[in-house]
Amino acid sequence: xxxxxxxxxxxxxxxxxxxxxxxxxxxxxxxxxxxxxxxxxxxxxxxxxxxxxxxxxxxxxxxxxxxxxxxxxxxxxxxxxxxxxxxxxxxxxxxxxxxxxxxxxxxxxxxxxxxxxxxxxxxxxxxxxxxxxxxxxxxxxxxxxxxxxxxxxxxxxxxxxxxxxxxxxxxxxxxxxxxxxxxxxxxxxxxxxxxxxxxxxxxxxxxxxxxxxxxxxxxxxxxxxxxxxxxxxxxxxxxxxxxxxxxxxxxxxxxxxxxxxxxxxxxxxxxxxxxxxxxxxxxxxxxxxxxxxxxxxxxxxxxxxxxxxxxxxxxxxxxxxxxxxxxxxxxxxxxxxxxxxxxxxxxxxxxxxxxxxxxxxxxxxxxxxxxxxxxxxxxxxxxxxxxxxxxxxxxxxxxxxxxxxxxxxxxxxxxxxxxxxxxxxxxxxxxxxxxxxxxxxxxxxxxxxxxxxxxxxxxxxxxxxxxxxxxxxxxxxxxxxxxxxxxxxxxxxxxxxxxx
Numbered sequence: 001x002x003x004x005x006x007x008x009x010x011x012x013x014x015x016x017x018x019x020x021x022x023x024x025x026x027x028x029x030x031x032x033x034x035x036x037x038x039x040x041x042x043x044x045x046x047x048x049x050x051x052x053x054x055x056x057x058x059x060x061x062x063x064x065x066x067x068x069x070x071x072x073x074x075x076x077x078x079x080x081x082x083x084x085x086x087x088x089x090x091x092x093x094x095x096x097x098x099x100x101x102x103x104x105x106x107x108x109x110x111x112x113x114x115x116x117x118x119x120x121x122x123x124x125x126x127x128x129x130x131x132x133x134x135x136x137x138x139x140x141x142x143x144x145x146x147x148x149x150x151x152x153x154x155x156x157x158x159x160x161x162x163x164x165x166x167x168x169x170x171x172x173x174x175x176x177x178x179x180x181x182x183x184x185x186x187x188x189x190x191x192x193x194x195x196x197x198x199x200x201x202x203x204x205x206x207x208x209x210x211x212x213x214x215x216x217x218x219x220x221x222x223x224x225x226x227x228x229x230x231x232x233x234x235x236x237x238x239x240x241x242x243x244x245x246x247x248x249x250x251x252x253x254x255x256x257x258x259x260x261x262x263x264x265x266x267x268x269x270x271x272x273x274x275x276x277x278x279x280x281x282x283x284x285x286x287x288x289x290x291x292x293x294x295x296x297x298x299x300x301x302x303x304x305x306x307x308x309x310x311x312x313x314x315x316x317x318x319x320x321x322x323x324x325x326x327x328x329x330x331x332x333x334x335x336x337x338x339x340x341x342x343x344x345x346x347x348x349x350x351x352x353x354x355x356x357x358x359x360x361x362x363x364x365x366x367x368x369x370x371x372x373x374x375x376x377x378x379x380x381x382x383x384x385x386x387x388x389x390x391x392x393x394x395x396x397x398x399x400x401x402x403x404x405x406x407x408x409x410x411x412x413x414x415x416x417x418x419x420x421x422x423x424x425x426x427x428x429x430x431x432x433x434x435x436x437x438x439x440x441x442x443x444x445x446x447x448x449x450x451x452x453x454x455x456x457x458x459x460x461x462x463x464x465x466x467x468x469x470x471x472x473x474x475x476x477x478x479x480x481x482x483x484x485x486x487x488x489x490x491x492x493x494x495x496x497x498x499x500x
Contacts, residue, residue, distance in 0.1 A: 001133065004146040006308045007033040007214035008011050010137045012162050013155035014038075014119040016047075017278030017295035021153060023061065026115035027415040030310050033147055034117050035139060036122035039110065045183045045255040046101035047292035048209050049074065052086065053376030055093040055294040056396060057300050060412040060471060067109055070100035077374055079336075080343025082358050083198020083240025086249070090452035091377060091391055092396050092409075098209045099337070100183070100290060125161045128152060128274065133274045150310050153275045155295070158264075168276065171266035172334065175260025177285065178223040179343060180236040182256040186214050187249025196344055198354075202243040203344050216250060218243050221345050224227055224260060231258050263334040263342045271324030274295045277302055287340040288374045294333055297325050297376055304415060304469035308494075313438075315494045317400035325381045336373060368455055377454040379472075384491060385484060387476040388459040394473050395451045397461075399444035401434040408433035408467070415469050417493055422446050423463040424479035431482045434496035435489045439466075468492060479499065 009025055011018045014036040023030045050058070053201025058064040063342065071452050074096040076085045083342045109119065120139075127138030130152075137147045163170060193207045193214075204215040208282075218240040233256045241247045266281040278295030309316035343354055360366040372378035380391040396409040410417050417439040421428045425443050432439065466475040468486050475488035479494040490496070 003138065004148050005033070007031045008147045008150050009033070009127075009306065010035065010135075010147055010149045010152045012125045012137075012152065012154055013157060013160075013278070013280065014105075014121075014293050015042075015155065015157070015278065015295070016104055016108060017299050018155035019105065019112050019155075020299035021155060021277060021303055022065075022112045022117040022297045023108065023115055024257070024300060024415065025307055026302065026312075027061070027110070028311075030307050030308035031283060032117045033120065033126065033149065034112065035120045035123040037122070037161070037424075039122050041102075041105065044257070045160070045209075045215075046257075046368070047104075047286075047289065048098060048100055048207065048215055049289045050097040050099060050104070050437040051077075051093045051289065051293045051375040052093045053379070053393065056091065056393065056409065057297065057471065059092070059396075060409045061415070061475075062413055063107070063111060065099065067099055067104065068252050071097040072096045072208070077371065078195040079288065079361065079370050079374065080340035080354070080357070081198070081205070081359050083195065084361060084367050084374070086371055086375065087479070088364075089368075089371065089375065089377060090249045090454050091375075092397065096289065096375075098207075100209055101444065104132070104292070109214050120448060125152075125156070125165065126427075128162070128165050130273045145272060151273045151275065151306060152162050153306070154280040155276075155278045157279045158283040160276065163266060163276055163280050166271045166274040168274075168294060170264045170266060170270055170357075172237055172262065173338070174342050175224050175262040177219055177221055177261040178258070179217065179219040179260065179286075180231055180239060180256070180258045181215060181217040182233060182250070183213055185211070185212060185251040185252045187251060188246075189214060189248055190304050191351045197244070198344070198346060198350075199243055199245065201346060202239075203346070204240060204244045206248065213254065214248075214250075216240055216248070222270060224471030232256075240331060246366050259286060261337070263326070263338055265330050265334055269327050270320065274305070274482060275302065277326075280428075281457065282333060282481075284334050284337040285341050290337070290374060293376060294329065297329070300470045302328050313494050315352075315491055316494070317419055321381075329341040329379060332373070346457065365409070372454045381472055383472075383474050383488065385477070386472075387462065387473075388453060388456065389451070389462065389465065389473045389476040391473050391474060394465060394467050396449055396455075400447060401442070401444040405447075406444070410472075411440065412467065412469065414440060416440050417469055417474070418442055418467040420444065420465045420467060421463070422461055422465070427479035427482075428464045428485070431479070431485050432489060438493050466492070
């Protein structure tokens with residue numbers, strides 16, 4: 001075996017989560033080795049869309065525009081097959097962007113290579129050993145080797161080798177559903193796409209992801225995939241026709257797969273210098289298009305914290321906040337997808353439940369409660385600040401800045417914390433003077449006097465906001481809350497000896 005290579009971070013898995021994490025780390029100047037067990041990019045369609053919160057994060061890093069050009073705006077999503085309109089959600093992107101995962105990966109892969117994080121294919125993680133200063137990663141494949149890194153992050157899917165080698169448990173429930181899906185062309189497509197039409201022994205969906213390409217899904221409850229038996233496309237066609245009564249003239253399959261509703265969550269997201277993100281940390285029933293989005297959001301939450309830890313300037317406990325913040329998101333994800341599985345079941349009891357839920361979803365309060373959860377717009381982290389905005393993602397509000405009109409999202413492209421002074425700039429700058437080498441100090445005025453808080457109404461625009469690199473507010477308030485701002489800077493940016 002060749003001599004041991006060295007790097008700052010090894011990322012196992014080059015799907016959307018691993019690619020996004022690589023981009024975040026390279027933005028911070030961290031050396032990254034990105035490896036994947038596959039021989040190359042598969043081109044499989046896989047996930048089918050991007051939700052609002054993920055679009056906001058991609059937009060902040062300048063990654064969204066080419067995806068918007070390729071994708072299809074889908075005004076609504078669903079909860080257990082019951083339609084939810086996203087059109088009035090308080091975001092610049094009040095819709096779901098229909099775009100298959102292979103297209104998303106192609107764009108992120110190109111950006112990662114440009115940033116200096118090319119993927120090493122055919123390089124499975126087959127061993128690891130960690131100590132107090134780093135982790136030694138053993139890679140297999142045709143060219144086995146060892147890589148020494150400060151940290152290893154498993155973004156290698158539901159069967160994660162990293163999770164297993166680290167001895168991290170994966171607790172949850174077994175599958176009760178046999179689902180199959182295929183991306184095809186249709187000779188006789190329906191007039192509209194729809195989610196979860198229930199008929200006889202199961203349910204089926206027809207979704208137009210892109211012009212000329214349709215995703216067909218069929219599910220049978222109380223059946224499971226037999227280990228070692230691989231369904232075929234003809235099995236899918238037969239099952240779909242049995243449930244739907246037609247195959248809509250499906251032909252020329254681009255991709256075919258099967259799945260279940262097993263729901264599992266990693267017992268912890270960190271074990272020393274080994275961390276998990278994306279499907280390596282959580283698997284679930286693929287309802288509402290949440291998996292890819294949750295993984296990308298995991299990566300953006302983790303990236304800046306891991307970078308600070310590698311540099312050695314992270315505040316005490318910062319890296320532990322990754323699991324503290326994101327594991328509850330994973331728990332909620334499993335909870336809502338289990339509920340959606342029950343809504344999709346056949347039978348009179350599920351019929352009654354769907355009627356009740358359909359009525360409830362006709363009210364804005366319930367539609368917003370569930371829709372903002374599915375889209376990720378309602379996430380709030382504990383920050384130690386009691387302002388209504390604190391912990392929430394900062395809205396992409398328009399600003400009047402010295403250089404002209406801008407918006408908050410455009411201030412976050414550097415991946416550094418931003419102290420946005422909207423009033424009393426001199427006082428805020430004086431309070432933060434010990435940290436100005438670590439944060440972007442931005443002076444601007446809000447075009448609006450109030451900002452929307454998803455699911456909470458509005459709040460008056462504060463004098464200042466300390467915005468974390470992931471777009472969430474670490475502190476918000478008035479200039480006279482100097483102690484609060486300094487405490488937030490110390491907690492999220494780092495202690496500054498001598499600053500009082």
